[in-house]
Amino acid sequence: MEESGPRSRTKPDRAGTARERGVQTDSRGQGQAPRLSKGNLFTLLSLWMEIFPQDQTEGDQCYNVCVSQINPVGLVVVKDGKVLGLHSSGSELHAGQAAILEHRAKLSHSSLYFSRRPCATCLKMIINAGVSQICFWPSDPEVSIISEEAALDALASDKLKSNSRAHICVPLQPLMPGLAQFVTETSRNGDFMEKVAEDDPEVDLDLGLLSEQLRALASLSSRFLVSSSEQHQQVLSRMNLENFCVEPYFCGLRHNMEQLVQVLSAVVAGVPGYSNYGFYSSDTSAPPQSGPGHGPDPGPVSAEVAVHCMVQARLLSYRTEDPKVGVGAVIWAKRSQMGGLYLVGCGFNAYPSGSHFNEFPQMDDKQEDRQRRKYRYIIHAEQNALTFRTGEMRSCDASLLFVTKCPCDECVPLIRAAGVSHIYSSDLDQGRDKGDISYRRFKHLIETWACGRSIAQGLQMEISYLAIIWCRTSLFYA
Numbered sequence: 001m002e003e004s005g006p007r008s009r010t011k012p013d014r015a016g017t018a019r020e021r022g023v024q025t026d027s028r029g030q031g032q033a034p035r036l037s038k039g040n041l042f043t044l045l046s047l048w049m050e051i052f053p054q055d056q057t058e059g060d061q062c063y064n065v066c067v068s069q070i071n072p073v074g075l076v077v078v079k080d081g082k083v084l085g086l087h088s089s090g091s092e093l094h095a096g097q098a099a100i101l102e103h104r105a106k107l108s109h110s111s112l113y114f115s116r117r118p119c120a121t122c123l124k125m126i127i128n129a130g131v132s133q134i135c136f137w138p139s140d141p142e143v144s145i146i147s148e149e150a151a152l153d154a155l156a157s158d159k160l161k162s163n164s165r166a167h168i169c170v171p172l173q174p175l176m177p178g179l180a181q182f183v184t185e186t187s188r189n190g191d192f193m194e195k196v197a198e199d200d201p202e203v204d205l206d207l208g209l210l211s212e213q214l215r216a217l218a219s220l221s222s223r224f225l226v227s228s229s230e231q232h233q234q235v236l237s238r239m240n241l242e243n244f245c246v247e248p249y250f251c252g253l254r255h256n257m258e259q260l261v262q263v264l265s266a267v268v269a270g271v272p273g274y275s276n277y278g279f280y281s282s283d284t285s286a287p288p289q290s291g292p293g294h295g296p297d298p299g300p301v302s303a304e305v306a307v308h309c310m311v312q313a314r315l316l317s318y319r320t321e322d323p324k325v326g327v328g329a330v331i332w333a334k335r336s337q338m339g340g341l342y343l344v345g346c347g348f349n350a351y352p353s354g355s356h357f358n359e360f361p362q363m364d365d366k367q368e369d370r371q372r373r374k375y376r377y378i379i380h381a382e383q384n385a386l387t388f389r390t391g392e393m394r395s396c397d398a399s400l401l402f403v404t405k406c407p408c409d410e411c412v413p414l415i416r417a418a419g420v421s422h423i424y425s426s427d428l429d430q431g432r433d434k435g436d437i438s439y440r441r442f443k444h445l446i447e448t449w450a451c452g453r454s455i456a457q458g459l460q461m462e463i464s465y466l467a468i469i470w471c472r473t474s475l476f477y478a
């Protein structure tokens with residue numbers, strides 16, 4: 001991206017000497033910030049939850065696919081504009097049922113974003129819980145239209161819909177102009193790509209990112225888009241949504257769906273799950289090596305889950321109100337018994353809730369007049385995630401913070417006091433001090449952890465990074 005003006009940042013060079021900080025780039029500095037709308041963020045999170053990696057036995061998979069022809073579903077529960085829960089279908093429970101069990105009466109007056117139209121079994125319970133709005137992605141529903149049950153399910157869903165107070169709808173909104181391009185640029189300029197360039201100055205980053213994006217696009221499109229217009233019209237008709245098949249709405253619907261899948265692919269391409277890049281424990285006393293027994297150490301969750309959660313954090317960062325740097329954070333906890341993850345909270349950096357556009361300073365540390373700098377006003381992603389958390393962080397459970405930027409000195413004490421046990425960061429900016437914002441405590445935390453590990457194993461925080469290591473094999477050309 002071309003950069004100009006006093007607020008521009010240096011483009012990372014091939015050797016990685018100049019660093020692009022955080023997820024976002026300077027295009028926000030021009031006052032035309034392409035931002036993800038709330039509805040589209042929740043929709044994208046629901047799609048991404050549908051493919052949340054599961055621990056499934058072969059028998060479980062058979063239950064889902066062969067017996068009932070139930071499509072897995074992702075679900076985002078939203079209340080008062082804040083995410084209350086993120087769910088996906090499991091081996092026995094549908095996502096809707098899991099949400100009912102977890103949130104109970106709190107579902108009243110909430111909005112639910114499903115990655116497919118929920119089946120009648122879920123719908124009746126959700127309506128009964130008093131939700132206000134049920135939104136779904138308009139492709140093959142939870143009870144797949146190829147199943148014999150599909151027609152009966154559609155009939156029941158329709159009857160439930162017409163007799164319910166909840167508003168049931170397809171919520172797709174057009175993207176803000178330039179957002180897809182912006183996401184691609186910010187993925188290109190992220191720390192991960194910089195690390196790749198540092199490790200191999202010869203590598204063609206643009207080509208590599210493009211091939212990752214195309215790979216993600218192919219796999220996400222085959223899952224979430226209906227390839228031909230005729231088939232899509234058939235799917236909609238089987239769900240009694242003939243009104244969506246009328247032009248020009250049908251064309252617009254397909255276009256919006258394609259654009260959202262493109263954005264998701266660009267975000268995914270910025271956090272690739274390669275075997276040679278991954279989350280490494282911060283134990284600096286023993287530098288990680290390649291080879292058996294020395295691979296990535298993803299902590300309490302698998303590498304696949306860690307990458308998945310980092311993509312969620314990146315999606316959240318595109319809702320930022322900071323004109324320059326978007327940061328996203330998501331906190332999950334892992335139950336000590338029975339396993340399984342539950343959402344504690346999530347957030348992005350923004351001005352205090354309820355403030356008006358331009359009410360507070362927006363400048364960075366290049367602005368000499370410190371009163372015009374943003375740092376004393378903006379709420380950090382971790383701070384929002386902690387303030388509006390909806391789940392508990394129990395000391396017996398591992399609580400995992402995934403954040404797209406290295407936590408700053410203001411956040412580290414909060415994170416520690418709140419009881420977060422593991423931090424995953426895709427940004428390696430620790431040690432910087434800019435006067436109004438500094439990142440020194442994070443480094444200290446790592447050292448404390450590395451030193452304290454042998455004497456107080458498990459009591460100190462563990463911090464994992466993305467992409468600490470680059471083994472020179474098949475990154476882009478596999």
Ligand SMILES: O=c1ccn([C@H]2C[C@H](O)[C@@H](COP(=O)(O)OP(=O)(O)OP(=O)(O)O)O2)c(=O)[nH]1
Binds near residue numbers: 325434
């Ligand atoms: O743990 C953190 C640290 C920072 N931020 C947010 C707050 C603020 O909105 C932005 C500050 O970003 P940065 O430190 O990159 O400062 P900058 O002056 O905007 O950018 P630069 O890196 O060019 O100095 O990041 C968080 O949300 N969490």
